[in-house]
Amino acid sequence: MSKPVQVYILMGQSNMLGFGNAGGLADACKNKGLYPYLIDEAGDWTVRKDVRFVRVMCSGSGPSKTYNNEWMTIKGNIGPEMGIGHYVGHATKAPVMILKSCIGNRSLGYDLLPPSAEGYAGDPNPAKRPTSGPWYAGVQYDGDIAAAKQVLKELRKHYPGAGKYEVAGFFWWQGDKDFRNVEHAANYEKNLLCLIKSLREDFDSPNAKFVCATLGQTKKGAGGAQGQILEATLNMDGERGKYRDHRGKVASVYSHPLSKGGGSSGHYGGNAETYMNIGQAMGKAMAKLIMNSPGSVPGIDVDELDSPLKRVYKCLVSGKLNEADKSLRPYLAAAGSKKEEQVVHARELNDYLAILVEGSIEAMHGFRESGDFCQLRDELAKNDKSHSGIPAYDSQKETWAADLTTEKAIRAIAIGDKLSAIFAKKERTSPAKFFGLVNDFQKEHPDSFYASRAEAEIAPVRAAIRKVFEEVSALEKLGDLYSKFETIKESRSRFARIPEFDEANERWVAEAKDPGVRKSIAAGKAYLAVFADLAKLNDQLESSSAKNNKITRPSKRAKAEERTMASHLRKLKALAGKLEKLADKHAGGYYGRAARASFQAYTDSKGQTLTDQREK
Known part of the structure; x- marks a missing residue:
């Protein structure tokens, strides 16, 4: 097998694990005519020999057990993997492994908290994580990561004949346990961002795609904790979400319309159609991410195409979809005069074209639905050269153009263009001033679509301010007022004129005038001055020792070293004396205690070393 296996890793909790009833799935296929690719002509479950399905499970860091290791087929209850596997199998030219590693009743906010998230208590180094x-x-x-990595370590055992693999993508369906905890629900979005980051790092796959799905019972507009989980999941989407760097890399699936009833807590009543529908949607979303990757058409070897189809291929890769469509239609119309294998390739190219066009149409509908009329306008103008002439696209174009003339759209475009003008000033504006411009925009247009986009732009600054607040609070708790106010001083140049920082800064300025605080700051300054002098003293010792080493006569060199060390120890004693006085003067204070501990360590060393003994 020459090509690396493309691995897609599925994670989450019990609904990703799978409770779709196999009997109900058989009824859906045989009596309702759904999911025809799952049943062969004899009425048996199909087996895909190009997609391998492996499922492992462990509890915490305990040993994992393999439950499935076979070519993709139905062997019992299902999760979303069947729909996922068939879609990515079609979209991926190389062999595929669907690798599921999860267990039920786990929260992202605690049990599944990734290493890059605040509060993670394991070891960021995978090699040092406890077993x-x-x-x-x-x-x-x-x-779950260790269990998945063990499968990949024993690749041939799980994918016969495989030599290499690449982790191409991740699927995530979870959130039931988190909506039962207020804090976990509130942090779900930032933890999801950390999850994406950590998964890519843990599997050394910086370009791996990521698809997540919402809980089936939660409708758009829902409030409370379930609404927070929904919003966080949808915000990940690269086309309609908050994070522009997710475009082409991350997709979200809104699963409520796909669910056949019930809720995540009851595993959707075991309805297999819910699991298949959501799996198909997740697989389709991943297929679009894969297919929209520049430079190639998945599943097609350009060297196997005849000249007309090579031109079609080049049009698809370069984004000239209308030219590809214009060439494919007459080619397929004359299929009877073409070689059979070329007709197969032409149909594959046409399927790929249809997916791209469908993706563009869905994106345009998404822009309109979300209220992003600026993006609708810009994409309509951009697509005019690449999509015009394709019937499926042209049938929608007039509707979108008409949408842009409504009062709602005109007002939204004015707001969106105003935000774009603010964004354009970012590179030539100070961070504080830029924050102020965006913050003022949010206040002026709080209910617009663009308010959330504005928030995404300044969210990193808010996070940095929160980090400063946490650091200041920790130093305050420790009693290290000198470092606290040094941190505040350094932060002023970055965050001055940002309301939430300025509000806190007013309190800090007033606090710094307190005589007790000023005394503590002075103590810290004096303490650190001693250790700054110590650093210089050590440098001098090193320099003098280097000079002494150049003396060739041993007796002369020994005398020089003796003089150098004696001088060094005298000066060291003088610095230690300063610490002793500081300890007496500020007894009970943070730096008084540090000075006392440092002086005691000096005494214990018989006057040979002086070290900083501050509490950290």
């Missing part, structure tokens, strides 16, 4: 022991924040993440 047994107590439960901790992130233990199930560590366990």
Whole structure:
């Protein structure tokens, strides 16, 4: 097998694990005519020999067990993997492995907390993560990753004949346990962002795609914790979400319209159609991400195409979809006069073209639905050269153009263009001033679509301010007021004129005038001055020792070294004396205690070393 196996890793909790009833699936296929690719002519379950399905499960960091290791087929209850596997199998030219590693009743906010998230209690180095022991924040993440990596380590055992693999993408369907915890629900979005980051890092796959799905019972507009989970999941989407760098890399599936009833807590009543529908949607979303990757058409070897189809291929790769369509229609119309294998390739190219066009149409509908009329306008103008002339696209074009003339759209475009003008100033504006411009925009247009986009732009600054607040609070708790106010001073140049920082800064300025605070700051300054002098003293010792080493006569060199060390120890004693006085003067204070501990360490060393003994 020359090509690396394309691995797609599925994670989540019990609904990703799978409770879709196999009997109900058989009824859906045989009596309702659904999912025809699952049943062969004899009425048996089909077996895909190009897609391998492997399922492993572990509890926390405990040992994992393999439950499935076979070519993709139905062997019992299902999760979304069947729909996922068939779509990515069609979209991927290379062999495919669907690798599921998950267990039920786990939260992203604690059990599955990734290493890049705040509060993770494992070891960021995978090699040092424990394989047994107590439960901790992130233990199930560590366990699921370790179980998946063990499968990949024994690749041939799980994919016969395979030599290499690439982790091409991740699927995530989860959230039931998190909506039961207020804090976990509130942090779900930032933890999802960390999950994407950590998965790519753990599998050394920076370009791997990521698809997540919402809980089936939650409708758009829902409030409370379930609404937070929904919004966080949809915000990941590269086309309609908050994060522009997710475009072409991350997709979200809104699963409520696909669910046949019930809720995530009851595993959707075991309805196999729910699991198949959501799986298909997730697989389709991944296929679009794969197919929209520049430079190639998945599943097609350009060297196997005849000249007309090579031109079609080049048009598709370069984005000239209308030219590809213009060439494919007469080619397929004359299929009877073409070689059979070329007709097969032409149909594959046409299927790929249809997916791209459908993706563009869905994106345009998404822009209109979300209220992003600026994007609708811009994409309509951009697509005019590449899509015009394709019937499926042209049938919608007039509707979109008419949408742009409505009062709602005109007002939204004015707001969106105003935000774009603010964004254009970012490179030549100070961070604080830029934040102020965006913040003012949000206040002026709080209910517009573009308010959330504005928030995404300044969210990193808000996060940096929160980090400063946390650091200041920690230093305050420690009693290290000198470092606290140094941190505040350094932060002013970055965050001055940002309301939430300025509000806190007013309190800090007033606090700094307190005589007790000023005394503590002075103590810190004096303490650190001692250790700044110590650093210089050590440099001098190193320099003098280097000079002494150049003396060739041993007796002369020994005397020089003796003089150097004696001088060094005298000066060291003087610095230690300063610490002793500082300890007496500020007894009970943070730096008084540090000075006392440092002086005691000096005494214990018999006057040979002086070290900083501050509490960290």
